[in-house]
Amino acid sequence: MAWDFSTDPEFQEQLDWMREVVRERVMPLETLDLDYAGIQRALRPLQEEVKARGLWAAHLDPELGGQGFGQVKLGLMHEVLGMTPYAPFAFGNAAPDSGNSEILAIAGTPEQKERWLEPLLAGDLHSAFSMTEPHTAGSDPTQLKTRAELVGDEWVVNGHKWFSSNGSIADFLILMAVTDPDARSYQRASMFIVPADTPGVRILRDVATMEHPQENYGKYGNHAEILYEDVRLPADALLGARGAGFLIAQQRLYPGRIHHCMRWLGVSQRAFDMLCERALYREVAGGVLAEQQTVQNWIADSAAQMQAARLMTLHAAWKMDTEGVAAARKEISLIKFFGAEALHDIVDRALQAHGSLGYSTDLPLEAMYRYSRGARFYDGPDEVHRASVARQILRGYEAPADGVPSEHVPRRREAARRQFAELLEAVTSND
Numbered sequence: 001m002a003w004d005f006s007t008d009p010e011f012q013e014q015l016d017w018m019r020e021v022v023r024e025r026v027m028p029l030e031t032l033d034l035d036y037a038g039i040q041r042a043l044r045p046l047q048e049e050v051k052a053r054g055l056w057a058a059h060l061d062p063e064l065g066g067q068g069f070g071q072v073k074l075g076l077m078h079e080v081l082g083m084t085p086y087a088p089f090a091f092g093n094a095a096p097d098s099g100n101s102e103i104l105a106i107a108g109t110p111e112q113k114e115r116w117l118e119p120l121l122a123g124d125l126h127s128a129f130s131m132t133e134p135h136t137a138g139s140d141p142t143q144l145k146t147r148a149e150l151v152g153d154e155w156v157v158n159g160h161k162w163f164s165s166n167g168s169i170a171d172f173l174i175l176m177a178v179t180d181p182d183a184r185s186y187q188r189a190s191m192f193i194v195p196a197d198t199p200g201v202r203i204l205r206d207v208a209t210m211e212h213p214q215e216n217y218g219k220y221g222n223h224a225e226i227l228y229e230d231v232r233l234p235a236d237a238l239l240g241a242r243g244a245g246f247l248i249a250q251q252r253l254y255p256g257r258i259h260h261c262m263r264w265l266g267v268s269q270r271a272f273d274m275l276c277e278r279a280l281y282r283e284v285a286g287g288v289l290a291e292q293q294t295v296q297n298w299i300a301d302s303a304a305q306m307q308a309a310r311l312m313t314l315h316a317a318w319k320m321d322t323e324g325v326a327a328a329r330k331e332i333s334l335i336k337f338f339g340a341e342a343l344h345d346i347v348d349r350a351l352q353a354h355g356s357l358g359y360s361t362d363l364p365l366e367a368m369y370r371y372s373r374g375a376r377f378y379d380g381p382d383e384v385h386r387a388s389v390a391r392q393i394l395r396g397y398e399a400p401a402d403g404v405p406s407e408h409v410p411r412r413r414e415a416a417r418r419q420f421a422e423l424l425e426a427v428t429s430n431d
Ligand SMILES: Cc1cc2nc3c(=O)[nH]c(=O)nc-3n(C[C@H](O)[C@H](O)[C@H](O)COP(=O)(O)OP(=O)(O)OC[C@H]3O[C@@H](n4cnc5c(N)ncnc54)[C@H](O)[C@@H]3O)c2cc1C
Pocket: 096, 128, 129, 130, 131, 132, 133, 136, 137, 138, 139, 140, 162, 163, 164, 165, 223, 374, 377, 378, 379, 380, 381, 383, 384, 387
């Protein structure tokens, strides 16, 4: 019987190395006001070491320069990388380029891979994923309005997108547009590769957000609002089969959610460490915070949530590795909302325990709090994942034909009396 919670020693050694370099060589960069180019420069020597250790772009298959790690190993890796926003750069798997490279790997032609994927992996190009629209619900992408029509041998695109992360610095955009409006809802959209300098692509602005309240156009990590106005694309701009947009997107999103959840645990652990440290020195009401039952509850509840989220996420990863994406759908939805709420709650408690200091930029907690808020709706809002889990679970149940619940005690008693009639008679006659 196989039932194992251990990591193989060789990979554990890699994880230990990663944790050390992330703590010692990447986390300090958070405190410096470096721009993207500065961060890249600072991380270059480490990137070479990561490559030499065989940990670069580990999400991709070996023929594309990755490691072909399964989801469990990738998950454990992302838990370490989640500790600081800069760590994914050092390991060649920063979003959205990492996810876009997976899309190109899954759906690209050899020519598309050569032109876009190879330079993307080398870090020579940047990309964005352009799907969400301001006027249709991102959580129900079957409503997408952006259209791509085949006119002669060209695609003509018209539409309005926003929150295309890195759109304002991207060299190319992976665009989701409706090509077949009369097809079944999940077969209407297709993906396209759109070079950012194509006439008609108008980057309107970078949207200021809770995470980056000051709009600062053209910065790495911003989210662009983009108009596509009569954008003409050659036929070979189509990425994957016509109508396969959602299918390809799902292949990217499912493993992506495992990585998100594990990165959130990296953030949660840092917030938790700050909570515990604070509990031991902040004096209140004649003692330290740690002596207050509320704070003890925060620590215990946070530890339980992290443990649960971690085991659930690794289990989802294991299920993906052993049974495939489709079999792990319920588990992935479970962790998406459970993990996002755990992150939010743990950061919130740590911030509360620090009072004004937690609210100030003297600690990273306020930034973690702003970061954590988005987790509850990007990549599918909590409500959508809960509904999906409930639907999948309910498929295993049936309503009672006569409307009487199967656990109804009077009815069960009647049945039990019939089942054990002889025994009951014997017991009664003994009396
Ligand atoms: C940091 C960040 C980065 C992002 N990067 C990208 C990117 O690179 N590319 C891209 O295309 N998009 C990106 N997005 C957009 C993101 O994918 C969408 O915000 C998300 O899909 C939700 O869509 P929406 O904002 O239109 O919200 P809506 O779909 O309008 O949903 C709003 C709310 O309605 C409720 N709701 C929705 N559906 C249901 C339901 N079925 N049942 C009950 N309640 C429901 C939920 O509370 C939900 O939060 C990013 C967003 C953020 C915050």
